[in-house]
Amino acid sequence: MGAANKDHLLGKLDLLVLRVLACGDSMHGYSIAERIEQLSENVFQVGEGSLYPALHRMDEAGWIRSQWAASENNRRARYYRITAAGRRQLDVEEREWLRAAEAIANVLRMA
């Protein structure tokens, strides 16, 4: 897997994570992954190996904020919440993705 390809995937992961977080309250990594899998009807299997580095990177970038809190089963868990900057970033990425998807769809249709 080349570096460019990986970046592309990660970019998509960022978008999905931000989108999932944008719908509501803070979530921990596991439930984020679960939610993405659920919403994509198990098309995307989100591996921890890419999810957590992405979460930490976005946290440092200021798109999301993390906080330690007790989980539903009373374990210490890190919860992530989207920030205003994150929402702006989501907007940008979402628009870019939709444009790209549309363009690809157009190409597929027309060719």
Added chain:
Amino acid sequence: MGVLRRFINVWRSDRLQRDLDDELEFHREMGARKALDQGLGGEEARQETKRRMGNLSLTKEQMRDARVIGWLASSVQDLRHGFVLLRRDAGVSTLILLVLALGIGGNAAIFTLVKAAFLDPLPYREAGRLVTIMEPNGFLPSTYDFVELKTRTRTLEQMAFAQHVDMQLNGTDEPARIIAARVTASFFPLLGVNPTLGRTFGDEENGPGRAPAVILTDGFWRARMGADPSVIGRTLRLDGQSATVVGVLPEGFHFDYPTLGIAEPVDVYVPYPLDPVIPPHSSINGMGTPVRVIGRMREGATLAQVESDVRNIAHVLSYGHPEAFPNPQNDPSLFYFTALPLRDAIVGTQRSLLWLLIGGVGVLLLIACANTAQLLLARSLRRAREVAIRSALGASRLRLIRQFLLEGFVLAACGGTAGLLAAGWISHAIVRLLPSRSPLLASAHLDVRVIAFTLGLSMISALVFAILPAMKGSRWTPGPSLSARVTTVEGNRWRNAMIAIEAALSVFLLCAAGLVTQNLWTLISTPMGFEPNHVLAMRLTLPSRKQNFPDPTAGLIFQEYLEKVQAIPGVESAATVTGPPLRATRGGCPNMLIGVTDSAGVPKSICALQHQISSDYFRTLGIPLLAGRTFGRGDVGNKITVVIVNEEFARRFGLGADIVGKQIDDPDGPITIVGLIGNVRTSGLRVSPFPEKYFSLMQLSQPNVYLVVRSALSPGQLLNQVKMAIGSSNSDQAVFGVMTMDEMVADSAMEPRFDVFLAGAFALLAVAMAAAGMYSVISYLVSQRSNELAIRLALGATRSAIVRSVLGNTAAWVAAGLACGVGLALATNNVIRSLSNAAVQGTPWMYVSVVLFFFLVTIVSAYVPMRRVSQLDPAVALRCE
């Protein structure tokens, strides 16, 4: 914010690690729970989660990388690695640290002293504008000079003087001798000192007819007055007169630097009784009262302007009063004033001491760096495999160099910290060892500047000693470096170069030490011109308003004392003198020689030091009378009619052999030369002979003299007898400053002796380090080649051929280093001589013995490793293959 957190995370990687672990563990647990819920068995669930978790360590590293500042984190890692290596190689590390701590600590200590001498503020207001004014040849100006300077100067805005005298104190517990400074009222305002209690002096207090006032120093107030807060208004009895305490000075104030000629700490200050009319006398003519003159330069005035200002004043004075300010042929070398920044005057002769120290510790640090570089080089090459593995795993050369440098910085930082801790102690030890009291250097203290200097120096040293091992050690070749057997001869040339440098530097220090030793030897082995054995000297002072001024009654009083002392059984002879050998004395220049003219036919003007002696002086000190006679009972009266001069006087003024009978023209009439005596070392050991003239005590006398007594009695016994004899004549007469002439001689050699001690200590330390360096290099060379040598031995090479092949290269390098060191010493010969005040030239013998000594050290340090070579058993060595 984010940067700050990432910065903090660098330093708490444990906590960061724990958080990451927790987060991933939570994820795993959740996964396992879900797998259970989906009906998978425990083992299956674990397998499933494990499969899904993938390569966790890589994930964690990526997470951590997002959370820290990358380059900093890797540097910290390298530093940790450095510490681990230090601990692993504890022996070598301790050695390096000790050497560095010594080198850096020594430099930090000397910097502390240099800072105290040149940078730290003096305890006076705007001390940079303070100057002191001098007459030629280091004579202090007279009170008359002071008044003239003060009224005529255009560049000094304020002037003051101080004169330091012994006084007898009564009225506290017991009679005591104290040191008083007699000052003008302007003294304290000029220095910007405000008393903690009471007031300073008013101008009118320098005039006549005022009740005497006294200001106490803080030390005196605490020691003698019990720090009494209501001390103002109390009276003390000083020299039999009541004086009212009017002020107490602040604790930090002092003006008693031995370099300014103030041998002992001052106890009290009193106003100087200035006469309304002062007769015109300079102190170089021997008649004026010498005082320490200080002045404050006007805002914006330069030292050069002050200098030309005071020189002009000197010209005006010597034209107005040619008899008192000798300058008959307008010869500016005979009389002038010179202005010296007060700080320069205070540092004085200690400047050369500081230079010696700076040079010594600087060279020591260089040697320490060379040694450290060598040890690190050996270690970095031993780590060739580690380097190769790290390179193979993707570490760049730059990263490797950085790692080596960081290890160097760790060493330097530890060494520097240890050095800093030692610095305060070392500088105090040096100050305590100093041959004379030095309030300036004693005020040395560690501060931020010293810390900054030490850290900076440590980092620079680290660069100096770590760069070579880093460059050499980070280089690797894929094949051989990874194989188990590392037989690198990499860096041997550098290793040899390093010991060549060490040899050069330590030989350089040895030469410098040799030079000061030779100087000391010359100083003490050159004849003194007198016999110091069995002579006791002590000081006598008559209570007098003007202590350094002619007093016609003094001669009679001292003559009476002398008769009593000479009557003591066991006393061979006794005499008084104003300045005994080796002690500072007074000038005397106003006269011309009758019968001896210069090329223009004008009588020669003369300038000579003058003494006032009693008739038995030459016999008492064993100074040879070469022609004529000494003073007799007939040489009395209120006028000087006879004089005895020394050989140098005769030589300098071209008087030839028939000197006796020639005359000196004096305003009061001609003075006849009646005797010629040998040269005596006059002002300290290091001064070459100066023209001198001796007057009779019965024609010119001062209330302040030395009594010298030659006797076979023990000094203690003699002193008691002398005190009793003088007491029988005047029970109030204090006798103080007692010293044998032998002690005086030893005393005057103290400074050059201390120089020898210091230079010798530096040189020996340097040689020890160089020897250690040579030992370790030669050992390394031997162990490196032991297999090869064993094979050669097995093939029949002779042991001497082996020794030659191992040592040949190194010996050549050491010889080159020796040559460079001697060359350096010869090239800087004049600098070293002027810095150490050495009057001698280094003899070829000195240089030859230095080289031989170092050669011997080389042989000794090569002996052990070479013995190992010759004991090499080919069979054992080859079995290791």
